[in-house]
Each structure stands twice: as structure tokens, then as C-alpha cells.
Amino acid sequence: MRRNHIIPANLVTGFLGVGKTTAIRDLLERRPETERWAVLVNEFGEIGVDGGLLADTGVALEEIPGGCLCCVSAQMFTVGLNRLIRHQDPDRILIEPTGLGHPAQIIRTLTEPPYDGVLDLRATLTLMDARHLRSLRHREHPTWRDQIALADILVANKLDLYTEADREALRDFVTHMPTPRPVVVETSHGRIEQEWLSHPRLDRGGALFPEARAFLQAQAQQVHGLDQHHHHAPSAVPDDWVTIDTRGDGYIGRSWWLPFDRALDYAALQQLVAGFSGERLKGLLYTDQGWRQLNRVNGDGELQELPQPSEPLRPRIEAIVSENSGEPLQGFDAALRRSERCP
Ligand SMILES: Nc1nc2c(ncn2[C@@H]2O[C@H](COP(=O)(O)OP(=O)(O)OP(=O)(O)O)[C@@H](O)[C@H]2O)c(=O)[nH]1
Ligand SMILES: [Mg+2]
Known part of the structure; x- marks a missing residue:
């Protein structure tokens, strides 16, 4: 199949339950009428639910259940993504990794051959719940940290549930983030401006965060020891x-x-x-x-x-x-x- 355009793509990442699917639904509802969009959803569990929640949006959908895209489902990910690219020829692809997904490796995969000339990976949108800033369980979780560290647009969602102290904690957190800092916005019900999808990714010198790298190495070793996963249609x-x-x-x-x-x-x-x-x-x-x-x-x-x-x-x-x-x-x-x- 010959393609004559590079497909813009975005990762919509963030921890378990922060509102990724809600945000994608909202983006889909407001997409330009003339554009064909495709969505790839990856879930931690072996049976996908998010696909069912997006089924009525009428866009091409691929579901990759059973663990993080970059580890257990790496091969399924490539198969699913290739299928979207070949059969749908979409104008944009949105990718939702599981809430326990490791974004650094996914970004690497999407920006290296064979995808570098096929996809144009734009801004990574990381959704977060600012209430988690006061929860050690979240703050100490390497995946939670990596997701936020790799944000180009950091979307603090569920604003309707924040106290003034949560917002204060968010401001304080952002002030201490290393540069280059993401654009930070507060929103609710996953409302995201369409134009943010076109923002470029921040130049981080091509380096993965050291934390992310150590974590990924440990993960990779674990994955090698895992049994074959069985995917059930x-x-x-x-x-x-x-x-x-x-x-x-x-x-x-x-x-x-x-x-x-x-x-x-x-x-x-x-x-x-x-x-x-x-x-x-x-x-x-x-x-x-x-x-x-x-x-x-x-x-x-x-x-x-x-x-x-x-x-x-x-x-x-x-x-x-x-x-x-x-x-x-x-x-x-x-x-x-x-x-x-x-x-
Ligand atoms: N109160 C409130 N609830 C929200 C908001 N955004 C999303 N939710 C709810 O939060 C729950 C989780 O939303 P999802 O969009 O499924 O979250 P997710 O990040 O895709 O979840 P996983 O894919 O399981 O990690 C749903 O019940 C949403 O309706 C918000 O701004 N305010
Ligand atoms: Mg989801």
C-alpha cells in the first residue's frame, strides 16, 4: 500500500482512571467532519472494556489487551497499529496506553524505524489527577512519574473534584518540574483543545529519563521470564x-x-x-x-x-x-x- 502522507499521531497517557478514554471520546466528537481518525487502545487486563466504550463513535478502533504496550503486548501493538495504518489510512491516530503503561518505550517505538517515516508523533498528552499529588502510592510509582515526566501537555483533569489545596499542590509541583516544562492546563471531563494535538513534542535531547530507563530494563528482564500470553477473541x-x-x-x-x-x-x-x-x-x-x-x-x-x-x-x-x-x-x-x- 502506498501512502502519500505522514500520519499525525498522539499518545494520550496517564495513570489508571484519570480520564484518558473520556478525553478521547470528547476529541472524537469534535473532530473535523472531513477527517478520518483511528484509535488504538491498550488495556492492562486481558479483556478490553474501553473499546466497548468507544464503539459507538464510529472511528476505526484497535484494542490491545493484556499488559503494557511496550512489554507483554509489543508484538500485538505493532500488528494492531499496522492494521490501522494499512486498512484505514487515517488522518490522525490517537493511542491510549494502559494506565500502567511505560510511555518512554512507546515513544521510542513510534519514532524509530519502521514508524519514523510513517507516523509524525506530536505532543504527548498526559492526563493526571492533581489529587494524586498528595498520595504517596501514586507519587512513588515509577510509571506515574514517567508519564508526567514525558508530558508535552500536562492535563490536570477532574478539576470539579479538586480542593483549593489540590490546585495549590499542582502549581507547586509544576514549579519544581525540570525544564523543558510541559504546557499545564486544568480541565474536567477530559476537555482538551483540538489544537494541542498539533503541538510538537518537547525536545528532551533524545534521552529517556534515567528513572524510566532503569525501570524499563528491570521490566524487560521480568518480561523475558513470563510465559506466553494467550489472547482470547x-x-x-x-x-x-x-x-x-x-x-x-x-x-x-x-x-x-x-x-x-x-x-x-x-x-x-x-x-x-x-x-x-x-x-x-x-x-x-x-x-x-x-x-x-x-x-x-x-x-x-x-x-x-x-x-x-x-x-x-x-x-x-x-x-x-x-x-x-x-x-x-x-x-x-x-x-x-x-x-x-x-x-
Ligand atoms: N468527576 C469527574 N469524573 C471524571 C472526569 N473525567 C473523567 N471522569 C470519570 O472518571 C472515570 C474514569 O474515566 P476514564 O476516561 O475511563 O479513565 P481512563 O484514564 O481511560 O481509565 P483507564 O483506561 O482504566 O486507565 C469515569 O467514570 C469518568 O466518567 C472529570 O473531569 N470529573
Ligand atoms: Mg481508558
Whole structure:
């Protein structure tokens, strides 16, 4: 296939649940009518949920589940990206790595052969939640740091939830950032100006951050020791409960495929969700009250209406908990199964 233009591309990165998919949705809704955009979403869990949340936007979509793009799914990433480039010939590509993604390596991949003449990687948009500035768990996480360190546009999202102290902490943090500093903006519901997508990447002398590099090396060694990962297409999965676990970067993820057409008890599900204290919970679920989407970060977020999907959709849910939070997933798993209505 012959291409006659270089495709502008952006990374939309940031930690678990900060609002990346929300921002991408919003950008897609306001994209120029004449332009064809494509999105590549990578998720920590083995079963993608974000793709389902973007399915109605009408853009070409590739989902890479099962770990960070630069490590476990590196090959899937290339395959997915190549497919978008060849078959869609898009005018722009937005890439959402998992909230536990290592951006330095992804940036390197996208700016080296074979992609250097094909993609024009512009500004990296890093979303953050300024409330995390006062949370050691976040500030000490190497991925959280790297994502922010590599921002060209640093988007402090969820402004509606900040106290004045959070905003003050953000100002203070930014003042102490090393140069070149990113553009810093505060926003809510992922609202991002289209024109920021065209900003160039900051020149950081081609160097990865030392922190990022040491971290990536350790990661690479770990990955070499990992077993083959199996990726399950929905069609290949038996129509029963299936769980797949992912582990890495201090977190454990569990993904569930639920059987087609069997409803969960809405009230039981609601109670289960309200009691979930882990880091992240996402899902597309069929209940006795109809379809619901679930999007919870730490303690925030409940079940919400989901329009009847236009194509058959396999209900799915994904939980991410911190590795040292005990084993809350087992209790959750059992209760989730109990919430299924008798057929
Ligand atoms: N209050 C509030 N909630 C928001 C805002 N932006 C996003 N959210 C909510 O935060 C939750 C997570 O948003 P997502 O866009 O799924 O976050 P994400 O970064 O893509 O999450 P992962 O892909 O799982 O890392 C959702 O329930 C959103 O509706 C905001 O500005 N204010
Ligand atoms: Mg997302």
C-alpha cells in the first residue's frame, strides 16, 4: 500500500482512571467532519472494556489487551497499529496506553524505524489527577512519574473534584518540574483543545529519563521470564464464565467474560460495586434492568445506563487492585458469580 502522507499521531497517557478514554471520546466528537481518525487502545487486563466504550463513535478502533504496550503486548501493538495504518489510512491516530503503561518505550517505538517515516508523533498528552499529588502510592510509582515526566501537555483533569489545596499542590509541583516544562492546563471531563494535538513534542535531547530507563530494563528482564500470553477473541471463548489474570507494576488485574444473555441481579451488583475498594473497576454488563456500564476509580463511580448495544456484546468486567491489598478479588469473584440471575 502506498501512502502519500505522514500520519499525525498522539499518545494520550496517564495513570489508571484519570480520564484518558473520556478525553478521547470528547476529541472524537469534535473532530473535523472531513477527517478520518483511528484509535488504538491498550488495556492492562486481558479483556478490553474501553473499546466497548468507544464503539459507538464510529472511528476505526484497535484494542490491545493484556499488559503494557511496550512489554507483554509489543508484538500485538505493532500488528494492531499496522492494521490501522494499512486498512484505514487515517488522518490522525490517537493511542491510549494502559494506565500502567511505560510511555518512554512507546515513544521510542513510534519514532524509530519502521514508524519514523510513517507516523509524525506530536505532543504527548498526559492526563493526571492533581489529587494524586498528595498520595504517596501514586507519587512513588515509577510509571506515574514517567508519564508526567514525558508530558508535552500536562492535563490536570477532574478539576470539579479538586480542593483549593489540590490546585495549590499542582502549581507547586509544576514549579519544581525540570525544564523543558510541559504546557499545564486544568480541565474536567477530559476537555482538551483540538489544537494541542498539533503541538510538537518537547525536545528532551533524545534521552529517556534515567528513572524510566532503569525501570524499563528491570521490566524487560521480568518480561523475558513470563510465559506466553494467550489472547482470547470473544468468539474463541466458551459461553460461560471465564477469568483471566494479569499481574505487573505492583498491580493485579482480573478480567471476566460473562455468559451471553444471562442477566446479573442489578441490586446485588450495585451493592457489590459500592463495596469494591480496589483501584479500578470497569465493565459492560447485562442486568435484569438492562445494560449498564461500570466505571469506578478508587471509591468514585457507580453503574450507569448503557444503550442497548447494536451488535452482540459479550458482557465483561475488569478489576485492578494493588498487589499489597490482600486478596479482595476472590471475594469479589464469588459475589459476582452469585449475582447471576437464575435462567
Ligand atoms: N468527576 C469527574 N469524573 C471524571 C472526569 N473525567 C473523567 N471522569 C470519570 O472518571 C472515570 C474514569 O474515566 P476514564 O476516561 O475511563 O479513565 P481512563 O484514564 O481511560 O481509565 P483507564 O483506561 O482504566 O486507565 C469515569 O467514570 C469518568 O466518567 C472529570 O473531569 N470529573
Ligand atoms: Mg481508558
